[in-house]
Amino acid sequence: MTNTSNTTSDAVTAASAAFEAEFGRAADGVWSAPGRVNLIGEHTDYNEGFVLPFAIDRRTWAALGLRQDARARVTSTFSPEHVEIELRDVSPESLDSWSAYPLGIAWALGENGVDLDSKPGFDVHIHSDVPVGAxxxxxxxxxCAVAVALDDSWQLGLDRPTLAKVGQLAENKAVGAPTGIMDQSASLLGRRDSAVFLDCRTLRSDVIDLxxxxxxxxxxxxxxxxxxxHATGGYAARRASCEAGAAALGVESLRDVAVDDLDRARGLMDDETFRRVRHVVTENARVLAxxxxxxxxxxxAIGELLDESHVSMRDDFEISVPELDLAVVTAREAGAIGARMTGGGFGGAAIALTPSHLVGAVTARVTDAFAAAGFTAPEVFVVTPSDGAKREL
Structure with missing residues (x-):
């Protein structure tokens, strides 16, 4: 078992050292934010529904130092690219590649009322152990790591729900991915051994003991x-189908549709749109259950709900892939009490809620099944529900 505190300490040291090597001075501080696993509630967030994610013990660290001028510079451990830009020039049109994530936060803060012309520029180095594309x-x-770093460094005093909105705006407009607010909320609001039950319409959140x-x-x-x-067509097409289904039903969003309304919905739209709607409506019900x-x-008691969620994503929302389906089926056969794909779909990861003594068996069975199917070997690991974004140094 990895010692998380030692891993965090090593990462803070590494981020600080890399910042000094890149920029020739010490960072003002190091902030971190976690990735997340969505326990259940997929593609419900942008439909103003319910989600139940938790922050994980895989994190991103942002070492940041303010500058004397109005320039922003970003570097990272996962790209050789060094990006420099004047704060006044930061916009969705001026950003591309991975730097759109950290620099998009500065832009989104400006859109949220922060006067960027009055703020000093910054250097930031990003270090992460959250798997990309999973x-x-x-x-x-x-x-979220950059958001809390800039909130502290610029002394903005913004609360966590506001920073989640800033992160979502950056993702939607600067990056161009039409995602909801779940990911940023989980990263900012997460607590150890708990999940964040989020109402994506009201943004009210409750911490649920897992x-x-x-x-x-x-x-x-x-x-x-x-x-x-997420910025490619499949995700956007699913969102468009949800909007079309809501329009056909005469509601603001699919949040306003109950399971009992599905019989009526079937006659108001084509089969594909209906199945998209059915997934979101039943998934909201599964989150509440x-x-x-x-x-x-x-x-x-939640294993069957996880299984039902995967079937719905596979058959109604059609966002699974053969590798995800094999992972889910094999994990269940090896003793997991429930399993489902997690995230936006079209690839990425599955999760399996597994008795501790069967983790090794699940790992071995899944690895063998992928090899037998001729798939690329998966990476299988355990994550622990953890605290949200915070200052580390």
Whole structure:
């Protein structure tokens, strides 16, 4: 088992040292933000529905130092690219590649009322161990680490829900990915051993005790290594279908549609749009049922809901891939009490809620199944529900 405190200390030291090597001076501080696993509630966030993610013990660290001028410079451990730009020139049109994530935060803060002309520029170095393309929200981890770093450094005093909105705006406009607010909320609001139950319409959040440790359960992540991108057409097409379904039903969003309304919905739209709608409506119901089960019965009672969520994403929303389906089926056969793909889909990772003594068996069975199918070897690892974004140094 990895010692998280030692890993964090090493990462802070590495980020600080890399900042000094890149910029020739010490950083003012180091801030971090976690990736997230969505326990259940997929593609419900931008439909103003319910989600239940938790922050994980894979993080992004941002070493940042203010400048004497109005220039921003960004570097990272995962790209050789060094980007420099004047703060006044930062806009969705001026940004591309990975630097759109940290620099998009500066732009989004400006859109949120921060007077960028009055703020000093900054240097920032990004260091991360959140897997990219695995559906664990490596992008939101970058955004949220930089958001809390700039909030502290510029002495803005913004609350966490506001910073989540800033992160979502950066992702939607600067990056061009039409995602909801779940990822940033989980990264900013997460707490150890808990999940964040978020109402994406009101942005009201409750911390829900997961009880995994007491039940001797682990979340096993199976990164299929099938890369995905939210900024490509599949995600946007699903969002458009949801908007079309809401319009056909005469509601503001699919949040306003109940399971009992689905029979009526079937006659108002084509089959594909109906199935997209059915996934979101039933997924919202599954999130509420999962929260109720965790509160009343504990985590051993949620396995079937996880399984049903995957079937809905596979058949109704059609965002799974063969690798994800194989991971889910194999994990269940090896003893997981429930499993589902997590994240936006079209690749990425599956999660399996697994008794601790069966983690090795699940890992071995999934690895063997991928080899037998001729798939790229997956990366299988355990994640622990952890604290949200914070200052480290």
């Amino acid at each position: 559906g664990l929200s490596s992008s939101a981890a970058i955004e 009880g995994f440790a007491a039940a001797d359960l682990q979340i096993v992540v199976i990164d299929t290594k099938v890369s995905h991108s 999962t929260v109720r089960a965790l509160r009343e019965s504990g985590p051993l």
